[in-house]
Amino acid sequence: MTTKTPNAARRSEASRRAILTAAFELAGEIGYAKLTIEAIAARAGVGKQTIYRWWPSKGAVLFDAFLMLSEGQLPAGVGDGGEAEGEAAVGDTAAALPDTGDLEADLKAVLRATVAELADPRYDLPLRGLTSEIMHDADLAALYAERLHEPVQEMKRTRLRAARAAGQLDPDVDLDVAVELMWGPVLSRWLMRTAPLTEEFADSVVEAALRGLAPKA
Amino acid sequence: MTTKTPNAARRSEASRRAILTAAFELAGEIGYAKLTIEAIAARAGVGKQTIYRWWPSKGAVLFDAFLMLSEGQLPAGVGDGGEAEGEAAVGDTAAALPDTGDLEADLKAVLRATVAELADPRYDLPLRGLTSEIMHDADLAALYAERLHEPVQEMKRTRLRAARAAGQLDPDVDLDVAVELMWGPVLSRWLMRTAPLTEEFADSVVEAALRGLAPKA
Amino acid sequence: MTTKTPNAARRSEASRRAILTAAFELAGEIGYAKLTIEAIAARAGVGKQTIYRWWPSKGAVLFDAFLMLSEGQLPAGVGDGGEAEGEAAVGDTAAALPDTGDLEADLKAVLRATVAELADPRYDLPLRGLTSEIMHDADLAALYAERLHEPVQEMKRTRLRAARAAGQLDPDVDLDVAVELMWGPVLSRWLMRTAPLTEEFADSVVEAALRGLAPKA
Amino acid sequence: MTTKTPNAARRSEASRRAILTAAFELAGEIGYAKLTIEAIAARAGVGKQTIYRWWPSKGAVLFDAFLMLSEGQLPAGVGDGGEAEGEAAVGDTAAALPDTGDLEADLKAVLRATVAELADPRYDLPLRGLTSEIMHDADLAALYAERLHEPVQEMKRTRLRAARAAGQLDPDVDLDVAVELMWGPVLSRWLMRTAPLTEEFADSVVEAALRGLAPKA
DNA sequence: CGGTAAACGAGACGGTACGTCCGGTCTTAGT
DNA sequence: ACTAAGACCGGACGTACCGTCTCGTTTACCG
Numbered sequence: 061m062t063t064k065t066p067n068a069a070r071r072s073e074a075s076r077r078a079i080l081t082a083a084f085e086l087a088g089e090i091g092y093a094k095l096t097i098e099a100i101a102a103r104a105g106v107g108k109q110t111i112y113r114w115w116p117s118k119g120a121v122l123f124d125a126f127l128m129l130s131e132g133q134l135p136a137g138v139g140d141g142g143e144a145e146g147e148a149a150v151g152d153t154a155a156a157l158p159d160t161g162d163l164e165a166d167l168k169a170v171l172r173a174t175v176a177e178l179a180d181p182r183y184d185l186p187l188r189g190l191t192s193e194i195m196h197d198a199d200l201a202a203l204y205a206e207r208l209h210e211p212v213q214e215m216k217r218t219r220l221r222a223a224r225a226a227g228q229l230d231p232d233v234d235l236d237v238a239v240e241l242m243w244g245p246v247l248s249r250w251l252m253r254t255a256p257l258t259e260e261f262a263d264s265v266v267e268a269a270l271r272g273l274a275p276k277a
Numbered sequence: 278m279t280t281k282t283p284n285a286a287r288r289s290e291a292s293r294r295a296i297l298t299a300a301f302e303l304a305g306e307i308g309y310a311k312l313t314i315e316a317i318a319a320r321a322g323v324g325k326q327t328i329y330r331w332w333p334s335k336g337a338v339l340f341d342a343f344l345m346l347s348e349g350q351l352p353a354g355v356g357d358g359g360e361a362e363g364e365a366a367v368g369d370t371a372a373a374l375p376d377t378g379d380l381e382a383d384l385k386a387v388l389r390a391t392v393a394e395l396a397d398p399r400y401d402l403p404l405r406g407l408t409s410e411i412m413h414d415a416d417l418a419a420l421y422a423e424r425l426h427e428p429v430q431e432m433k434r435t436r437l438r439a440a441r442a443a444g445q446l447d448p449d450v451d452l453d454v455a456v457e458l459m460w461g462p463v464l465s466r467w468l469m470r471t472a473p474l475t476e477e478f479a480d481s482v483v484e485a486a487l488r489g490l491a492p493k494a
Numbered sequence: 495m496t497t498k499t500p501n502a503a504r505r506s507e508a509s510r511r512a513i514l515t516a517a518f519e520l521a522g523e524i525g526y527a528k529l530t531i532e533a534i535a536a537r538a539g540v541g542k543q544t545i546y547r548w549w550p551s552k553g554a555v556l557f558d559a560f561l562m563l564s565e566g567q568l569p570a571g572v573g574d575g576g577e578a579e580g581e582a583a584v585g586d587t588a589a590a591l592p593d594t595g596d597l598e599a600d601l602k603a604v605l606r607a608t609v610a611e612l613a614d615p616r617y618d619l620p621l622r623g624l625t626s627e628i629m630h631d632a633d634l635a636a637l638y639a640e641r642l643h644e645p646v647q648e649m650k651r652t653r654l655r656a657a658r659a660a661g662q663l664d665p666d667v668d669l670d671v672a673v674e675l676m677w678g679p680v681l682s683r684w685l686m687r688t689a690p691l692t693e694e695f696a697d698s699v700v701e702a703a704l705r706g707l708a709p710k711a
Numbered sequence: 712m713t714t715k716t717p718n719a720a721r722r723s724e725a726s727r728r729a730i731l732t733a734a735f736e737l738a739g740e741i742g743y744a745k746l747t748i749e750a751i752a753a754r755a756g757v758g759k760q761t762i763y764r765w766w767p768s769k770g771a772v773l774f775d776a777f778l779m780l781s782e783g784q785l786p787a788g789v790g791d792g793g794e795a796e797g798e799a800a801v802g803d804t805a806a807a808l809p810d811t812g813d814l815e816a817d818l819k820a821v822l823r824a825t826v827a828e829l830a831d832p833r834y835d836l837p838l839r840g841l842t843s844e845i846m847h848d849a850d851l852a853a854l855y856a857e858r859l860h861e862p863v864q865e866m867k868r869t870r871l872r873a874a875r876a877a878g879q880l881d882p883d884v885d886l887d888v889a890v891e892l893m894w895g896p897v898l899s900r901w902l903m904r905t906a907p908l909t910e911e912f913a914d915s916v917v918e919a920a921l922r923g924l925a926p927k928a
Numbered sequence: 929c930g931g932t933a934a935a936c937g938a939g940a941c942g943g944t945a946c947g948t949c950c951g952g953t954c955t956t957a958g959t
Numbered sequence: 960a961c962t963a964a965g966a967c968c969g970g971a972c973g974t975a976c977c978g979t980c981t982c983g984t985t986t987a988c989c990g
Binding site: 091092093188191192194195196198201202204205209213234236237238240241243244245246247248249251252253254255261264265267268269270271272273274 | 308309310405408409411412413415418419421422426430451453454455457458460461462463464465466468469470471472478481482484485486487488489490491493
């Protein structure tokens with residue numbers, strides 16, 4: 061967790077969940093910038109001190125909210141009414157990325173899912189908030205890299221490693237560079253809104269990237 | 278400009294420059310999140326109302342500060358003491374990217390310059406602040422796209438268009454996708470700090486991207 | 495005034511009066527101990543900072559409220575509905591105490607009025623609050639002695655001085671001691687509630703005191 | 712005692728004494744207004760609940776502290792370092808006031824002792840605190856009147872009763888009025904600080920009061 | 929003399945108010 | 960007319976205590 065150090069044994073799990081749920085919901089409703097600790101405490105039915113006791117900053121709360129989400133502990137449909145089936149939620153802890161043998165198709169599916177998630181109004185604002193906080197707080201960034209980024213990154217690496225072993229990628233490919241070659245452009249379009257973030261864009265990126273990473277022979 | 282609409286004729290140019298300079302300096306010193314209108318006004322020796330009269334938000338002030346910088350109006354060395362010669366500053370209004378005929382070398386040089394700028398402590402914090410604000414404010418994002426992004430983007434497109442015409446890139450390449458294929462990964466590493474942002478990384482990205490964008494047959 | 499030192503020229507008189515009126519009313523309604531700056535600000539329709547800007551403490555606000563009252567600036571009937579005629583209000587700035595020539599009758603009338611005022615529910619709680627604050631804050635006590643106590647004290651001294659000159663009191667009488675000999679017992683009964691505070695008690699005190707202060711011959 | 716009703720048999724005497732001692736000390740050090748239950752509990756090495764279990768209010772704790780003091784149960788020198796011998800402490804449970812036959816001398820001695828006690832820094836702040844609480848809390852005032860005031864008051868009455876029987880006072884004198892005629896002025900000067908509280912003042916008060924209470928013929 | 933119920937120390941909890949800071953508006957002087 | 964200055968209302972900040980409520984841990988009575 062991202063928490064401080066009082067006597068954690070006596071900690072109220074109910075309050076913790078209420079706070080994280082409230083934080084995530086509010087981040088989606090009013091945006092991270094306008095999110096206040098007072099509002100979180102009020103929505104969660106909790107004293108402010110209970111937040112300050114366990115988290116050092118607003119960003120840390122939101123981070124833990126994502127962490128909880130990624131561990132599937134959030135009540136279904138948090139953030140709004142219903143949840144369509146088949147969605148790839150932030151926290152999908154599916155053990156692995158799809159591997160049908162068709163690398164390009166698999167990656168397009170995953171990157172399209174990422175695009176869909178970034179466009180989902182339930183996640184858009186909270187994710188921008190978290191990203192913003194990570195941008196400005198190196199400690200939080202390290203935590204993010206370790207807890208939220210790395211597990212997903214490893215799944216992506218695994219899929220690419222398999223492809224590399226199968227001769228579909230150049231044997232010298234740096235897997236992290238490979239991943240960033242595809243996710244970086246998507247992330248930057250989402251953040252900067254310099255151009256519309258479409259599935260076609262995702263497809264184009266995958267195609268170009270795979271061509272660039274293919275064996276040289 | 279990003280400004281509101283009172284009688285601009287009577288506007289004090291000295292105050293405007295003082296405000297933008299103060300905003301940029303403070304953004305670099307204490308970070309955008311802790312930057313306050315009051316502090317800008319105090320540092321600039323200006324009443325708060327003079328800021329509120331001409332700019333709608335803190336982000337707009339910072340945006341204009343970058344705009345001024347990009348137009349070479351900021352006093353040399355703003356942000357700190359010395360400035361090494363030969364640096365590629367944010368506002369380099371060089372008419373065009375280098376074109377030596379060697380596309381890969383040219384792009385590596387430019388992307389390395391981008392990496393260097395993002396790592397420069399004078400620009401790191403203010404740029405994160407501006408990016409953060411763009412992330413959260415669609416209006417500002419549009420303004421950014423038009424005023425700050427587009428001119429530079431067009432320079433990049435121009436260089437790639439020349440390469441495409443010379444048969445160094447696939448004729449079907451979408452130039453914006455091509456640019457984002459290289460700058461997206463760099464931007465995302467810088468923002469998320471998921472891995473060190475090095476010149477080697479920039480080189481790898483250029484190499485892979487160019488291979489991916491090369492003519493197909 | 496009891497105020498601090500910002501640019502007093504720009505001060506809002508409307509806010510000042512609203513704050514003092516609200517403070518006095520609330521002191522009467524809920525008692526000084528439960529009186530909060532937030533409640534005063536809310537009732538007065540004022541930002542908290544406007545209170546903190548001009549007064550150093552809750553006690554100072556209440557003090558100024560009494561000061562305003564004593565200068566007849568409070569709207570009639572503050573504290574409750576109507577105000578019966580003929581009452582001796584805190585701030586009665588009548589130039590002098592009655593002087594009918596009958597010292598005992600005059601003093602009994604005045605001391606009975608004091609008893610009535612202390613028993614008046616409009617003044618009881620606020621006066622206890624002010625007294626409590628004076629008890630604990632020497633600075634405020636000095637201010638009280640100078641601004642609120644002294645003018646009234648001088649009126650009492652004046653009446654006794656006249657009586658002394660007329661040979662009704664011993665020529666060696668210390669007028670302050672004389673005053674305290676009568677008002678001290680009344681004040682202490684009111685504060686400590688060790689026995690009921692009645693007009694008969696006031697009369698007894700006046701009689702004994704005057705006998706004690708009479709010429710020795 | 713001033714306490715609530717759990718099974719008093721199991722009550723920890725050590726905790727009770729530690730709490731009362733801590734409360735008295737802290738009242739002297741930081742003043743009653745800034746005294747907090749948490750600080751008392753911390754100083755006494757006691758859980759907050761142990762205070763809330765046995766006392767209904769902060770004032771009740773302080774009251775009991777004085778009660779303990781008046782019963783001579785406080786460790787010698789509580790409140791500061793040394794204690795000079797021969798002092799007239801709050802709790803002097805001497806069976807009676809001095810009776811040398813010289814009423815005026817006896818009363819001056821006692822009233823001077825009162826003045827000294829009120830001026831003693833060990834008692835000044837705690838006494839002001841207790842007084843303040845009595846002022847605002849009628850229940851506590853009644854308890855005070857019965858437990859702390861009445862025993863001392865009766866001693867004073869006794870001395871005056873003897874004097875009255877000896878023909879030194881008017882046979883119609885109300886003894887409570889007589890006492891208040893002397894102690895009231897002293898109390899009010901102490902509380903309001905309208906003038907210095909000196910032994911000369913005490914003497915003057917006694918002289919005037921006795922003259923006023925003397926037989927009429 | 930071992931079991932148990934109460935009081936205990938500790939401290940987390942939902943709250944209220946503190947005194948400060950800043951956002952954005954409005955007023956006053958000054959140039 | 961526009962500025963610098965700064966008071967104003969509002970409202971969030973992070974802290975201190977409130978009084979309540981568990982937690983284990985003594986402690987002292989009782990069976």
